[in-house]
Amino acid sequence: MxxxxxxxxxxxxxxxxxxxxxxxxxxxxxxxxxxxxxxxxxxxxxxxxxxxxxxxxxxxxxxxxxxxxxxxxxxxxxxxxxxxxxxxxxxxxxxxxxxxxxxxxxxxxxxxxxxxxxxxxxxxxxxxxxxxxxxxxxxxxxxxxxxxxxxxxxxxxxxxxxxxxxxxxxxxxxxxxxxxxxxxxxxxxxxxxxxxxxxxxxxxxxxxxxxxxxxxxxxxxxxxxxxxxxxxxxxxxxxxxxxxxSSEKPTSCMGAPQACLAPSNVRFLEDVSQALSTASEVLQGAGVNMPERYEQLLAGYQPPETSGLLTNVDDSPFSDLRRGAILVARPAACAAWTDPSEPPPDEAFQAQELLTEWIVGSGGEETYPWSAESEEWLSRPHRTDRTAWVVRTFSQLRRCQLSEVAMPWAVPQ
Structure with a gap:
């Protein structure tokens, strides 16, 4: 050898x-x-x-x-x-x-x-x-x-x-x-x-x-x-x-509202912050009261309810507006979002989807309705009843009143 x-x-x-x-x-x-x-x-x-x-x-x-x-x-x-x-x-x-x-x-x-x-x-x-x-x-x-x-x-x-x-x-x-x-x-x-x-x-x-x-x-x-x-x-x-x-926490923060990620994911921070800011501008223009910060959900860390909840913060194929709309639609880290025994009602998830499409449509991008009701609601001209539902629903999501969330076509006009 x-x-x-x-x-x-x-x-x-x-x-x-x-x-x-x-x-x-x-x-x-x-x-x-x-x-x-x-x-x-x-x-x-x-x-x-x-x-x-x-x-x-x-x-x-x-x-x-x-x-x-x-x-x-x-x-x-x-x-x-x-x-x-x-x-x-x-x-x-x-x-x-x-x-x-x-x-x-x-x-x-x-x-x-x-x-x-x-x-x-x-x-x-x-x-x-x-x-x-x-x-x-x-x-x-x-x-x-x-x-x-x-x-x-x-x-x-x-x-x-x-x-x-x-x-x-x-x-x-x-x-x-x-x-x-x-x-x-x-x-x-x-x-x-x-x-x-x-x-x-x-x-x-x-x-x-x-x-x-x-x-x-x-x-x-x-x-x-x-x-x-x-x-x-x-x-x-x-x-x-x-x-x-581990004991890792979302301590790397940027932007307004603040996007806070784990140091392990710091490479995504700038893009996530930009996306959040873009979507938040649309919501604030409608009179929505935004949380001051959004924190990343980690295996060993559950953010407080006063903070928004960030998941799936890695690279996204979507535009800043759509990505931000997806991220911003969970404005409170409610325990129900991560509780397998008592998950939120279906209406809470549907409301998040509708909020996302409303933000995207209000920002001038193409929307993707999933039903006849959502298509009809999203295609309406800019009306105060749509804005009122957005403000009310976002407030309910932020206060973790998930059982009170209702779709706009199910709310008496």
């Missing part, structure tokens, strides 16, 4: 990692922990491919076993095959880390940064490389390299219980604002991956070695096996999710 063994796989590994980074328009840029999760999530594809690298190197070295075995450290060759593949994959992982973190740094960035969470990536890569090396050593055929990657990917995608979760370290498809890595779950997963890697390495020790070597290998296998089982049992508890609610 020389320093170039397996080097032909570096380009495919790097290309696969970069593919993960640019997928879904790289929406993670600007949010630190989402960036971290995207990097660790790249191992969903790169780790199985690294397993094929380990299988290829091990299968190649197994053909030389008659020459290697008599040497003093010849029995370490299968383990070193996995180690060699891991070093190649680790280099690609390091490039991925630097690239992703630089991209976020150069963007409008914010939020917590859990750099320690990146360390699980090498553990995933090590397990897959050693598993691939074992396959290539026990089945010294080129097909071992072909089958290693899909086999490992299928284990991560459809494997049993916590074992599959060990190989699925992201990437999430949405913002991690208001969330943090659960250190307990992270530690258990790292322990399980490390123990499984050591267990496979011990299984590669040939039986023809001395009793002392075999005894040491057996002891290490027992210890690592026990750690693996214990970690998996710990991960089978009810609260074994990778993320938990």
């Amino acid at each position: 020389n320093r170039y063994t397996g080097g032909i796989f570096v380009a495919p590994l790097l290309g696969t990692a970069l593919f993960v980074l640019v997928s879904f328009d790289a929406q993670w840029r600007g949010e630190w922990n989402w960036t971290v999760d995207t990097v660790t999530g790249s191992t969903v594809l790169t780790a199985p491919l690294a397993g094929s690298v380990g299988a290829y190197i091990a299968a190649t070295q197994r053909r030389l076993d008659p020459l290697i075995a008599p040497s003093v450290r010849g029995w370490l060759v299968p383990v070193l095959s996995g180690f060699r593949a891991w070093l190649l994959a680790l280099g690609v992982y390091a490039i991925t880390c630097v690239t992703a973190l630089t991209m976020t740094f150069l963007a409008n960035h914010g939020g917590p940064l859990s750099l320690w969470a990146l360390l699980i990536g090498p553990a995933v890569l090590a397990f897959c490389c050693m598993a691939g090396a074992a396959l290539g050593w026990w089945w010294p055929h080129r097909l071992a390299a072909v089958f290693a990657a899909p086999a490992l990917f299928l284990v991560g995608a459809f494997g049993p219980g916590p074992v599959a979760d060990l190989l699925r370290q992201g990437p999430v498809t949405g913002s991690l604002a208001g969330l943090k890595y659960d250190a307990r779950v992270w530690c258990l997963q790292v322990c399980a991956l490390t123990a499984a890697t050591v267990l496979i390495a011990c299984a590669l020790v040939p039986r023809r070695r001395s009793r002392k070597t075999l005894a040491k290998a057996a002891g290490a296998a027992v210890v690592s096996g026990s750690i693996f089982i214990g970690a998996c049992l710990g991960l089978m508890t009810e609260n074994a999710e990778r993320f938990a609610a």
Whole structure:
């Protein structure tokens, strides 16, 4: 084995990692922990491919076993095959880390940064490389390299219980604002991956070695096996999710009314503030009393009722007016909006939709009525009864009087 063994796989590994980074328009840029999760999530594809690298190197070295075995450290060759593949994959992982973190740094960035969470990536890569090396050593055929990657990917995608979760370290498809890595779950997963890697390495020790070597290998296998089982049992508890609610609050504010977002979503703040201001001007022109601020709903934070409620603050395909109309139509963070046991009545949601279309129409843009009644009401000339309904309904929404909200065609004229 020389320093170039397996080097032909570096380009495919790097290309696969970069593919993960640019997928879904790289929406993670600007949010630190989402960036971290995207990097660790790249191992969903790169780790199985690294397993094929380990299988290829091990299968190649197994053909030389008659020459290697008599040497003093010849029995370490299968383990070193996995180690060699891991070093190649680790280099690609390091490039991925630097690239992703630089991209976020150069963007409008914010939020917590859990750099320690990146360390699980090498553990995933090590397990897959050693598993691939074992396959290539026990089945010294080129097909071992072909089958290693899909086999490992299928284990991560459809494997049993916590074992599959060990190989699925992201990437999430949405913002991690208001969330943090659960250190307990992270530690258990790292322990399980490390123990499984050591267990496979011990299984590669040939039986023809001395009793002392075999005894040491057996002891290490027992210890690592026990750690693996214990970690998996710990991960089978009810609260074994990778993320938990954090203490992050919507402290980044701008505009009038103020739009307040979590630091993790600061890259959206200017656009959200502009959209809110645009829609608020239309409402204020009709005499509506606006709240002073709108705050983002987060996993660990419920804004006070005196503030408007912001959800879905990420990039929007709509114009500033329509986007602002959607956001501004929830002027109070009523508990009912997030209460699954007692949700608001249907009229409250319909009133929000009608308010949105009224704002859009009053701003001179095209409306999209959803029924004959809404089409007829929106197409009326500017009349005081429409303005009165808007002012009254917005006030009811702001005071959380959701059960009193009624559609204008259901209100006696």
